[in-house]
Amino acid sequence: MLAMVRTATERDSFAAVFNAHHRQAVRLAYLLTSDPHQAEDIVADAFTKVYVRWQKGEVRDVGAYLRRAVANEANSKLRRRYLERREAAKRSGDDRGVRLVDDVAADHDVVWQAIQRLPDRQRQAVVLRYYEDLTEAETAEILGCSVGTVKSQVSRGLARMQELLSASGLAASTEGGVS
Known part of the structure; x- marks a missing residue:
């Protein structure tokens, strides 16, 4: 019974964390990807990772940890999107498209680095x-x-x-x- 109460309390606490940080996390994900749907997916994945670590007591600053998780998820999605576009350009035989995709991705990576x-x-x-x-x-x-x-x-x-x-x-x- 005590475990069920503790679990319910933890869920309520994390719900408060979610409500406090969700909007800013989505905005950051959108700024990084320019895609509102992808931003929501990124934030959902990031919150899942934060929750797992939070339950284990490994997260001291939820906001900072969440921002880092969002940035990591966004970079992964951008990398995947870049590879998909590059492959599509290669299949179509559009060498200019491949170069443009490479240039944009390289610029983004250089700025982030x-x-x-x-x-x-x-x-x-x-x-x-x-x-x-x-x-x-x-x-x-x-x-x-x-x-x-x-x-x-x-x-x-x-x-x-x-x-x-x-x-x-x-x-x-x-x-x-x-x-």
């Missing part, structure tokens, strides 16, 4: 500001620092990304995006 190479605080600030589309104040609250610190971390992160992307042959625009 540049983000991953940033120091933790810079990476967190850049992702929250530009991937999660949070304000500087919201980012500061989540990171537990001042707005000024967020501004400097984002500025340094974008400058470092520009260096990394320039070294890889991608030109960065003055607005901080990739062109």
Whole structure:
């Protein structure tokens, strides 16, 4: 009986976690894939993985763990989608299509690798500001620092990304995006 009560309480607790994080997780997945249906699938898979780890007591920061799980799932789906498009282009004999798919996928991978190479605080600030589309104040609250610190971390992160992307042959625009 005690086990059933504990299980029900755990489910209720995780339902609260789900309700608190679902919308942001879907938005992040959509930003990474540009596909609303795929974003929902990614988030469902990510929440399943988080729940399994959460039950074992292996998750301390659910939000951070969920964002990482969403990013990993999105990368897997994007990789699969890239391979499917590449195969379709090969079957159709459209060499230009294969090159274009390769170029777009390579650009996405290079940008994501540049983000991953940033120091933790810079990476967190850049992702929250530009991937999660949070304000500087919201980012500061989540990171537990001042707005000024967020501004400097984002500025340094974008400058470092520009260096990394320039070294890889991608030109960065003055607005901080990739062109």
